[in-house]
Amino acid sequence: xxxxxxxxxxxxxxxxxxxxxxxxxxxxxxxxxxxxxxxxxxxxxxxx
Amino acid sequence: xxxxxxxxxxxxxxxxxxxxxxxxxxxxxxxxxxxxxxxxxxxxxxxxxxxxxxxxxxxxxxxxxxxxxxxxxxxxxxxxxxxxxxxxxxxxxxxxxxxxxxxxxxxxxxxxxxxxxxxxxxxxxxxxxxxxxxxxxxxxxxxxxxxxxxxxxxxxxxxxxxxxxxxx
Numbered sequence: 001x002x003x004x005x006x007x008x009x010x011x012x013x014x015x016x017x018x019x020x021x022x023x024x025x026x027x028x029x030x031x032x033x034x035x036x037x038x039x040x041x042x043x044x045x046x047x048x
Numbered sequence: 049x050x051x052x053x054x055x056x057x058x059x060x061x062x063x064x065x066x067x068x069x070x071x072x073x074x075x076x077x078x079x080x081x082x083x084x085x086x087x088x089x090x091x092x093x094x095x096x097x098x099x100x101x102x103x104x105x106x107x108x109x110x111x112x113x114x115x116x117x118x119x120x121x122x123x124x125x126x127x128x129x130x131x132x133x134x135x136x137x138x139x140x141x142x143x144x145x146x147x148x149x150x151x152x153x154x155x156x157x158x159x160x161x162x163x164x165x166x167x168x169x170x171x172x173x174x175x176x177x178x179x180x181x182x183x184x185x186x187x188x189x190x191x192x193x194x195x196x197x198x199x200x201x202x203x204x205x206x207x208x209x210x211x212x213x214x215x216x
Binding site for chain 2 (some may be wrong): 008014015016017019020021022024025026027028029030031032033034035038039040041042044
């Protein structure tokens with residue numbers, strides 16, 4: 001897995017059941033115990 | 049990776065110094081695999097939850113999903129006790145079928161955002177869908193917003209952040 005950083009954002013792939021998911025992660029500099037996981041719309045769903 | 053609503057939420061949380069993960073579903077952008085009509089996409093979200101817990105040592109995961117991402121993302125709310133709740137933005141109940149409505153049922157805190165001009169996640173049916181869910185729950189109607197939230201994405205993101213602050 002190659003991790004790149006764009007400013008404070010880590011760009012990488014999450015491995016899950018032989019699938020690689022493109023991901024971007026910002027890690028808090030204070031409280032690392034909580035996080036939000038944001039799910040995109042799907043481009044094949046209603047053309048979004 | 050770009051969507052106006054997702055980016056508004058991501059940037060709002062990042063600017064408040066909250067750890068934030070966004071990802072592309074399988075077969076989208078540079079993600080591998082093929083679209084699997086929901087089944088594999090549920091696995092994608094669960095994989096991201098597991099990644100946060102195992103690799104980033106996150107103790108509390110808050111899910112936010114928009115449109116298809118709401119249906120899939122919120123349906124993983126019971127995957128782990130470390131998922132503390134969710135924010136659903138324009139859940140497309142009428143299009144995506146009853147499966148995801150049942151899977152997203154939970155006694156964890158949740159908020160539903162809905163545009164009053166939305167005819168995809170149809171505003172006229174919102175209340176009946178909302179009534180299905182157990183407490184604790186909230187809703188917020190974004191006046192003037194359709195399904196795509198042009199010009200309203202920041203307002204939606206701020207509502208998600210305000211709710212997050214109440215449950216964290």
